[in-house]
Amino acid sequence: MVDLERIKKETFEKLELSHRNPGVYNGKWENFSEKDSISIRSPIDGSDLGQISVATQENYDKTVKILKKSFEEWSQVPGPKRGMLIKKISDSLDKNKELLGRIVSLEVGKTSVEGQGEIQEMIDVGYFATGMGRQIYGNTIASERPNHVLYEKFLPLGIVGVISAFNFPSAVWSWNSFVAATVGDSVIWKPSSKAALTSVAVMNIIGRVMEEENCPPIFGLVNGRGSMVGELLAKDTRIPLVSFTGSVKTGRHISTMVSERFGRTILELGGNNCAIVSEKADMNIALKGVGFGALATAGQRCTSTRRAVVSEKIYEKFKEKLIEAYRKARIGNPLEPGVLVGPLIDSEAVRNYEKAIEKAVSQGGKVLVGGKIFNEVQTGNYVEPTIIEAKGDMEITKEETFAPILYLFKYRTLEEAMEIHNSVPQGLSSAMFTTDLREEEFFLSSRGSDCGIANINTSTAGAEIGGAFGGEKDTGGGRESGSDAWKAYTRRITITKNYGKELPLSQGVKFEL
Numbered sequence: 001m002v003d004l005e006r007i008k009k010e011t012f013e014k015l016e017l018s019h020r021n022p023g024v025y026n027g028k029w030e031n032f033s034e035k036d037s038i039s040i041r042s043p044i045d046g047s048d049l050g051q052i053s054v055a056t057q058e059n060y061d062k063t064v065k066i067l068k069k070s071f072e073e074w075s076q077v078p079g080p081k082r083g084m085l086i087k088k089i090s091d092s093l094d095k096n097k098e099l100l101g102r103i104v105s106l107e108v109g110k111t112s113v114e115g116q117g118e119i120q121e122m123i124d125v126g127y128f129a130t131g132m133g134r135q136i137y138g139n140t141i142a143s144e145r146p147n148h149v150l151y152e153k154f155l156p157l158g159i160v161g162v163i164s165a166f167n168f169p170s171a172v173w174s175w176n177s178f179v180a181a182t183v184g185d186s187v188i189w190k191p192s193s194k195a196a197l198t199s200v201a202v203m204n205i206i207g208r209v210m211e212e213e214n215c216p217p218i219f220g221l222v223n224g225r226g227s228m229v230g231e232l233l234a235k236d237t238r239i240p241l242v243s244f245t246g247s248v249k250t251g252r253h254i255s256t257m258v259s260e261r262f263g264r265t266i267l268e269l270g271g272n273n274c275a276i277v278s279e280k281a282d283m284n285i286a287l288k289g290v291g292f293g294a295l296a297t298a299g300q301r302c303t304s305t306r307r308a309v310v311s312e313k314i315y316e317k318f319k320e321k322l323i324e325a326y327r328k329a330r331i332g333n334p335l336e337p338g339v340l341v342g343p344l345i346d347s348e349a350v351r352n353y354e355k356a357i358e359k360a361v362s363q364g365g366k367v368l369v370g371g372k373i374f375n376e377v378q379t380g381n382y383v384e385p386t387i388i389e390a391k392g393d394m395e396i397t398k399e400e401t402f403a404p405i406l407y408l409f410k411y412r413t414l415e416e417a418m419e420i421h422n423s424v425p426q427g428l429s430s431a432m433f434t435t436d437l438r439e440e441e442f443f444l445s446s447r448g449s450d451c452g453i454a455n456i457n458t459s460t461a462g463a464e465i466g467g468a469f470g471g472e473k474d475t476g477g478g479r480e481s482g483s484d485a486w487k488a489y490t491r492r493i494t495i496t497k498n499y500g501k502e503l504p505l506s507q508g509v510k511f512e513l
């Protein structure tokens with residue numbers, strides 16, 4: 001049995017967290033406000049993890065002003081140098097990886113390895129951004145006019161707002177922030193109020209590096225509720241870009257407010273990710289891929305596998321083996337070694353799990369395994385991972401429920417599988433398990449997966465930071481993290497330069513003055 005109290009004490013001490021933590025950082029911590037605070041409870045055992053103060057409008061304004069000033073200085077620093085600061089941050093996160101991972105586990109209930117993985121994801125994107133500091137490039141384009149050059153430059157945008165969700169309380173922030181900072185922006189962070197402690201722990205580490213490096217405060221933090229801080233950010237014309245991760249409903253609201261002022265958004269909203277398992281799949285890989293996708297983070301990833309569409313030729317065998325694997329998966333305290341499925345974030349998530357199962361059953365679904373609250377652990381936040389055999393076009397399978405519920409479908413032809421796959425409003429991640437080249441290329445073609453992420457023989461979950469992350473349809477269309485996602489954090493200028501002795505006009509227009 002792990003000694004939770006000891007772990008808490010040690011982690012808090014080393015990360016300089018207390019029972020009452022300030023929640024606003026703008027180069028220095030703003031004092032704990034007595035007026036309003038967020039209470040954090042661990043989903044592991046319901047115990048009190050302390051309080052985080054909530055930003056007032058004044059705190060918010062002051063932070064934006066400071067970040068604006070920092071931007072002016074920081075955007076003048078050469079890209080490779082900016083990248084080197086991010087490297088130092090990554091080095092420091094690496095040194096504190098174990099402790100930070102523990103905070104993630106304590107606060108949002110991730111298993112130890114997944115908590116560590118979350119921090120590793122920050123470290124990775126930091127090193128990626130370091131290299132990127134030397135690769136902020138634009139195209140040179142052939143001009144139609146003699147003695148002319150046509151090219152483009154990507155300049156920093158200003159202050160980028162990042163609103164992050166509880167399930168990846170620091171990694172998704174870093175995808176946005178490290179890339180944005182490397183292209184020359186400053187960043188204001190509004191974390192989920194369910195994961196405010198992680199944000200304070202991360203800023204404690206980063207703040208120290210910034211001080212040592214004598215760097216202007218380019219990373220600000222304003223904890224608070226979405227209805228207050230989120231709204232302020234969305235309406236604030238000083239914030240040219242808002243990156244939001246969360247529900248479709250809130251994303252739609254934020255997006256409307258930001259676009260009303262012609263601001264830009266990067267939206268990473270819901271996923272309803274599907275895996276197609278062909279009769280030509282390697283059964284072991286498919287079982288592990290679907291199992292990991294559906295069970296990791298207790299089904300609380302945007303990339304979690306929520307539907308599996310299996311060829312009728314192997315359906316029964318696959319079903320049997322998957323049920324067997326589910327029965328073996330250990331549920332419980334996520335800090336215990338060997339546990340695969342930790343708690344859901346809170347009692348509301350448990351209610352949503354129960355409601356979804358009820359709806360599925362009333363729509364004709366059959367519970368094959370799981371379906372109940374897991375009573376062996378006291379807090380009530382633990383649920384049994386569930387597989388539901390779907391019947392026909394069940395409405396509930398079109399919704400994203402943040403819980404370990406997997407809907408199982410059977411297909412006859414690949415076209416039929418693809419239709420089921422693409423029949424949901426969301427379009428984040430997808431996977432196909434097959435060893436047939438024709439099948440995989442069909443899946444990756446314009447008639448195939450309609451998602452932003454399409455994987456072959458690996459899970460819908462667990463993307464690497466090197467690729468662009470995001471999806472289509474109700475997922476919102478944004479791209480973050482790797483590849484050329486950095487461009488979204490810049491403004492592009494197109495430049496035409498005439499180095500000749502005449503003034504020829506484009507399109508052959510003559511204009512004799």
Ligand code: UN1
Nearest residue numbers: 168301302303461462463
């Ligand atoms: C999310 O759930 O919002 O691909 C992000 C994955 C992780 C990130 C998930 N690397 O599962």
